[in-house]
Amino acid sequence: xxxxxxxxxVRVINAVDGQRAVRDWLKGTHRLxxxxxxSRCAELNxxxxxxxxxxxxxxxxxxxxxxxxPTVDDVAxxxxxxxxxxxEPTAILAIGGGSCIxxxxxxxxxxxxxxxxxxxxxxxxxxxxxxxxxxxxxELIAMPTTAGTGSEVTRWATVWDPQEKRKLSIxxxxxxxxxxxxxxEWTVGMPALLTFSTGLDALAHAMEAFWAVNRNxxxxxxxxxxxxxxxxxxxxxxxxxxxxxxxxxMALGSLMAGxxxxxxxxxxxxxxxxxLTMLHGIPHGFAAAITLSSVMRRxxxxxxxxxxxxxxxxxxxxxxxxxEDTADGIASLSLSSFGVKEADLxxxxxxxxxxxxxxxxxxxxxxxxxxxxxxxxx
Numbered sequence: 556x557x558x559x560x561x562x563x564x565v566r567v568i569n570a571v572d573g574q575r576a577v578r579d580w581l582k583g584t585h586r587l588x589x590x591x592x593x594s595r596c597a598e599l600n601x602x603x604x605x606x607x608x609x610x611x612x613x614x615x616x617x618x619x620x621x622x623x624x625p626t627v628d629d630v631a632x633x634x635x636x637x638x639x640x641x642x643e644p645t646a647i648l649a650i651g652g653g654s655c656i657x658x659x660x661x662x663x664x665x666x667x668x669x670x671x672x673x674x675x676x677x678x679x680x681x682x683x684x685x686x687x688x689x690x691x692x693x694e695l696i697a698m699p700t701t702a703g704t705g706s707e708v709t710r711w712a713t714v715w716d717p718q719e720k721r722k723l724s725i726x727x728x729x730x731x732x733x734x735x736x737x738x739x740e741w742t743v744g745m746p747a748l749l750t751f752s753t754g755l756d757a758l759a760h761a762m763e764a765f766w767a768v769n770r771n772x773x774x775x776x777x778x779x780x781x782x783x784x785x786x787x788x789x790x791x792x793x794x795x796x797x798x799x800x801x802x803x804x805m806a807l808g809s810l811m812a813g814x815x816x817x818x819x820x821x822x823x824x825x826x827x828x829x830x831l832t833m834l835h836g837i838p839h840g841f842a843a844a845i846t847l848s849s850v851m852r853r854x855x856x857x858x859x860x861x862x863x864x865x866x867x868x869x870x871x872x873x874x875x876x877x878x879e880d881t882a883d884g885i886a887s888l889s890l891s892s893f894g895v896k897e898a899d900l901x902x903x904x905x906x907x908x909x910x911x912x913x914x915x916x917x918x919x920x921x922x923x924x925x926x927x928x929x930x931x932x933x
Contacts, residue, residue: 563732621658702806766822782864
C-alpha cells in the first residue's frame with residue numbers, strides 16, 4: 556500500500572522563524588489547544604510564544620500532563636478535560652516528542668466522540684475505528700523536540716492499553732499533521748540517554764522501511780539517506796550534546812526516516828518492541844533497536860539489497876560494531892540490562908505479533924523464530 560510521500564507542510568527552521576511560521580499557519584482565530592509539558596515550556600521559554608498566539612486573537616488552552624507512551628487513560632483524561640471546560644479546539648499545537656504528538660493525533664481523532672470520555676470508551680473507539688468519519692477535526696501542527704519519532708510526517712498514532720496488554724493504533728489519511736515545524740536547536744537540551752534512544756528509533760524506522768514488504772524504490776532511497784546521516788550524526792551528537800550541526804543532521808535523518816516508513820510501516824523489530832515497552836518499560840527506541848541486527852540478518856535472505864544497508868556501516872566494521880561503539884558508556888543494549896529474564900520471554904513472544912507490523916516483515920517469523928531472536932537479544 557502506498558501513502559502520499561509527505562502531505563505535511565514541513566519546515567526545518569530556527570526557533571524564531573518557526574514560531575512565526577506557526578502564527579502564519581493559524582490565520583484567522585482559533586480555539587487552540589497547546590500540548591507541551593511543563594518542563595518543555597520552561598526549557599524552551601515558550602511563554603512569550605503563547606502570549607503572542609493569544610495576541611493574534613486565538614483562545615489558547617495549555618495542557619501539560621504529557622506522559623510517556625500515552626495510554627487510553629491519558630487520552631481519556633485529556634478529552635474529559637476538554638469536556639469539563641468546555642473547550643472544543645479548532646487547532647492543536649503539539650510541542651514535544653513522539654508521545655506528545657501521538658496524544659495530539661488521538662485528541663484530533665477522538666475529540667468529537669459523544670458521551671463522557673473514559674478509558675473504556677477510548678479503547679472501544681480505537682478498536683472500532685470510530686475516528687473514521689466525515690466530521691471536521693482540528694488541524695494539527697507538530698513541533699517535535701526530539702529527533703526520532705517521525706510522527707510529525709506520518710498518519711499513525713500509538714495509544715497503549717496496559718489493561719489489555721496491547722498497542723492500539725490510529726491509522727487514517729486524515730491522521731497526518733497539517734504542518735510540521737522542526738527546530739533542530741530545540742533538541743540540543745536532550746540528555747545523552749534520550750538522544751540515543753530517540754536516535755535509535757529513527758534508525759529503526761529507516762532500516763525497517765528499507766526491508767519492509769511494502770517497500771518501494773523511493774522509500775529505500777530515503778531510508779539509505781536517513782541511515783547514512785544517523786550513522787555519522789548520532790555518535791557526534793552523543794560525543795558533544797551541544798553540537799548543533801550534529802543535531803541538525805539528526806533532525807534531518809529522523810525526518811527522512813519518518814518519510815520512508817510513512818510509505819511502508821515498520822516490521823518485526825517494532826512489533827517485538829511493543830511488549831518490551833509495555834511489560835518492562837524499555838524506552839521505545841531501545842526496544843526497537845535491540846533486535847535490529849537479528850532481524851536484519853534473517854531478512855537478508857529475502858531482500859538481497861539489504862547488503863546496501865550493511866555497506867553503510869562498512870567503515871565502522873559493521874552494524875553490530877557501530878552500535879556497540881555508539882552505545883559505549885551510555886546504555887547496554889541487551890534485554891537483561893533492562894531487567895528482562897529468560898522466564899519473561901514467552902509472554903513477550905506471545906504479545907509480539909502485532910498485525911500490520913509482524914506481517915509486514917519480508918520473512919514470516921514463527922513463535923520459535925521470535926523466541927530465538929529474543930534469546931539472542933537477552
